[in-house]
Amino acid sequence: MADTSNAQKIAAEIRVKNCQGCHGLLGDSTTPEIPRLNGQTASYLFTRLHSLRYPIREAPRAIHNMGEIVPQLQSQVIAALANYYADQAPTKPLAMTGTSEGARLYKFGAGKDVPACAGCHGVDGEGRGNAPRLAGQRADYLELQLRVFGLSARIADPMNRHVWLMTPEQMRAVATYLGG
Numbered sequence: 001m002a003d004t005s006n007a008q009k010i011a012a013e014i015r016v017k018n019c020q021g022c023h024g025l026l027g028d029s030t031t032p033e034i035p036r037l038n039g040q041t042a043s044y045l046f047t048r049l050h051s052l053r054y055p056i057r058e059a060p061r062a063i064h065n066m067g068e069i070v071p072q073l074q075s076q077v078i079a080a081l082a083n084y085y086a087d088q089a090p091t092k093p094l095a096m097t098g099t100s101e102g103a104r105l106y107k108f109g110a111g112k113d114v115p116a117c118a119g120c121h122g123v124d125g126e127g128r129g130n131a132p133r134l135a136g137q138r139a140d141y142l143e144l145q146l147r148v149f150g151l152s153a154r155i156a157d158p159m160n161r162h163v164w165l166m167t168p169e170q171m172r173a174v175a176t177y178l179g180g
């Protein structure tokens with residue numbers, strides 16, 4: 001019990017000192033390529049923060065930005081940070097309506113090689129199980145992640161094999177559809 005509240009205190013200090021300058025006060029980043037953390041699922045934030053300790057799994061850019069801070073954080077502090085951001089209201093997506101190419105890809109996939117994203121990430125992009133929330137995430141960040149998955153510069157099963165056959169236009173279309 002004492003450990004948990006101490007971890008929460010440390011997490012609150014770190015958030016103000018080390019996170020909010022880039023990710024925003026509530027995790028609601030206003031910078032195109034810096035992801036939003038507000039309303040992201042706690043389990044995904046927890047997993048990704050641990051993943052950012054491993055340069056072999058993460059793109060050089062992610063390691064450059066996050067790699068110096070994250071290895072210094074204890075798991076309990078990571079859990080407290082994840083819970084804090086998960087509790088903040090998510091940003092509303094701008095355009096998750098209509099029948100654009102992005103909407104079709106998200107809901108139905110493209111042929112046998114690109115599965116429907118909704119099957120794992122949820123009908124409204126809200127995130128489910130291990131699959132993170134995508135709705136309301138920064139579109140530039142989403143597109144960048146699809147590109148680095150496609151290049152296997154970020155390794156995260158099952159995303160790599162899902163995006164290997166996506167075209168750059170499809171990546172942009174689905175990122176634009178989901179973005180907030």
Ligand code: HEC
Nearest residue numbers: 014018019022033034035045048049061062065066069081
């Ligand atoms: C120098 C700016 C910077 C600072 C400081 C920073 N971040 Fe980040 N963070 C980034 C960028 C840029 C990315 C995206 C990396 C990528 O392209 O994969 C990122 C990614 C993340 C992700 C992954 C999000 C996702 O959707 O997968 C989490 C979680 C995260 N940061 C949490 C934190 C926390 C917690 C702190 C404070 C301990 C912090 N960041 C400090 C810039 C920063």
Ligand code: HEC
Nearest residue numbers: 115116117119120130131132142145146156158159162174
């Ligand atoms: C079989 C399930 C599954 C399907 C289908 C799927 N995803 Fe994912 N996706 C995941 C999981 C699990 C992760 C988390 C990987 C990790 O741990 O870093 C993820 C991560 C992502 C991320 C990284 C988010 C972030 O915050 O960094 C993006 C972007 C993404 N998926 C987009 C898509 C798109 C677009 C599609 C459809 C073309 C899709 N996914 C289809 C399971 C899936």
